[in-house]
Amino acid sequence: MIRMNENYLKLQASYLFSEIAKRVNGFVAQNPDKKIIRLGIGDVTRALPTACTTAFHKAVDEMAQDATFRGYGPEQGYEFLRTQIAQHDFRARGADINAEEIFISDGAKCDTGNFQELFAADTRIAVPDPVYPVYVDTNVMAGRTGAWKDGRYEGLVYLESTEENDYVPALPKEKVDVIYLCFPNNPTGRTVTKAQLRPWVEYAHANKALILYDAAYVAFMRDDSLPQSIYEIDGAQDVAVEFRSFSKTAGFTGTRCAYTIIPKRCKVYDSQGNPHSLHALWDRRHSTKFNGVSYPVQRAAEAVYSPEGQKQIRELSDYYLVNAARIRETLGKLGFKCVGGDHAPYVWVKARMDSWKFFDLLLQKANVVCTPGAGFGKCGEGYIRFSSFNSHENVELALQRVAEALRDL
Numbered sequence: 001m002i003r004m005n006e007n008y009l010k011l012q013a014s015y016l017f018s019e020i021a022k023r024v025n026g027f028v029a030q031n032p033d034k035k036i037i038r039l040g041i042g043d044v045t046r047a048l049p050t051a052c053t054t055a056f057h058k059a060v061d062e063m064a065q066d067a068t069f070r071g072y073g074p075e076q077g078y079e080f081l082r083t084q085i086a087q088h089d090f091r092a093r094g095a096d097i098n099a100e101e102i103f104i105s106d107g108a109k110c111d112t113g114n115f116q117e118l119f120a121a122d123t124r125i126a127v128p129d130p131v132y133p134v135y136v137d138t139n140v141m142a143g144r145t146g147a148w149k150d151g152r153y154e155g156l157v158y159l160e161s162t163e164e165n166d167y168v169p170a171l172p173k174e175k176v177d178v179i180y181l182c183f184p185n186n187p188t189g190r191t192v193t194k195a196q197l198r199p200w201v202e203y204a205h206a207n208k209a210l211i212l213y214d215a216a217y218v219a220f221m222r223d224d225s226l227p228q229s230i231y232e233i234d235g236a237q238d239v240a241v242e243f244r245s246f247s248k249t250a251g252f253t254g255t256r257c258a259y260t261i262i263p264k265r266c267k268v269y270d271s272q273g274n275p276h277s278l279h280a281l282w283d284r285r286h287s288t289k290f291n292g293v294s295y296p297v298q299r300a301a302e303a304v305y306s307p308e309g310q311k312q313i314r315e316l317s318d319y320y321l322v323n324a325a326r327i328r329e330t331l332g333k334l335g336f337k338c339v340g341g342d343h344a345p346y347v348w349v350k351a352r353m354d355s356w357k358f359f360d361l362l363l364q365k366a367n368v369v370c371t372p373g374a375g376f377g378k379c380g381e382g383y384i385r386f387s388s389f390n391s392h393e394n395v396e397l398a399l400q401r402v403a404e405a406l407r408d409l
């Protein structure tokens with residue numbers, strides 16, 4: 001008899017964005033004449049930068065000739081891309097990261113989800129609340145939690161990000177082994193200063209813990225004094241892994257390319273307390289289970305770092321930030337408290353009602369899709385998240401409809 005992994009029985013019925021898609025599809029089937037505007041899942045809507053498509057086309061042409069064709073590439077990614085990333089994203093900002101410490105992959109969702117495979121079954125995990133659900137669900141699947149009870153999984157340590165702490169959680173009171181952090185934050189859009197990030201690195205040192213730092217939204221930061229990478233904090237290279245992606249930076253959600261940084265100094269420990277290289281562990285896992293991102297996609301990603309690429313990706317994130325500012329301004333004028341949207345593509349809005357109820361109200365009355373905060377955790381109840389990934393025209397129309405729908409509340 002083939003037996004199932006019963007940890008899957010603990011999971012909530014469906015993944016957040018699948019549940020939203022199901023509700024929206026149901027509404028569309030009932031109301032085929034309505035024009036839905038999607039400000040829910042953070043999926044980009046603008047075309048790839050021309051610097052990237054030019055490089056992409058050229059690489060596809062290379063694949064069409066025997067003389068320049070490429071088969072399997074290095075699982076860790078091509079040197080040409082890893083070198084550019086190390087230089088532009090880290091060394092240029094004073095973070096001493098080398099090309100060999102960078103692993104190219106097909107997505108930060110996969111990497112943040114897969115990374116927990118390297119840890120022991122009884123690893124104590126801390127996650128922010130609200131949180132990107134992938135961090136939680138993948139640990140549930142691996143059996144690191146108990147049952148779902150009162151909106152949370154037993155056995156996880158939740159780090160609350162609320163209005164009271166300005167959406168930056170306090171350090172865990174108990175001892176944990178792994179801490180997930182995400183800045184600029186999904187879903188709140190909140191950023192942190194170096195002074196706010198430093199204690200986390202100190203905590204990890206003191207407790208031999210590891211920080212998994214998700215920086216997928218870094219391209220939206222506009223205050224240069226804020227840390228773009230956790231490696232801008234002294235000592236972070238011993239205790240932190242960082243996840244980055246071209247998805248939101250360069251419109252690669254459908255193209256797929258991301259990267260994970262594992263400094264060679266970073267250690268994990270066996271049951272006897274002996275240190276082992278985390279880099280070597282991930283390298284072993286990655287080369288066993290992954291055969292690399294396609295050559296044309298890596299060439300397209302490399303073009304992000306050309307002078308034209310840099311200019312074009314800046315225009316892309318500027319475009320979405322205009323939307324975010326409009327969403328925040330409009331909801332603010334309607335009397336809703338909002339955070340985010342200034343260094344992130346998300347605006348986190350205090351809904352003043354149950355968040356799925358607010359979601360349904362906007363869907364039914366405004367035909368606008370947002371993301372209910374409750375889907376990100378217990379602390380997200382009573383909030384909704386607006387994504388700024390859409391055209392200016394659609395965002396303006398959505399905001400008019402939202403204002404209309406909320407007028408009589």
Ligand code: MLT
Pocket residue numbers: 040041042043109132186
């Ligand atoms: C989101 O909307 O939170 C993101 O698009 C999800 C993701 O990047 O996987």
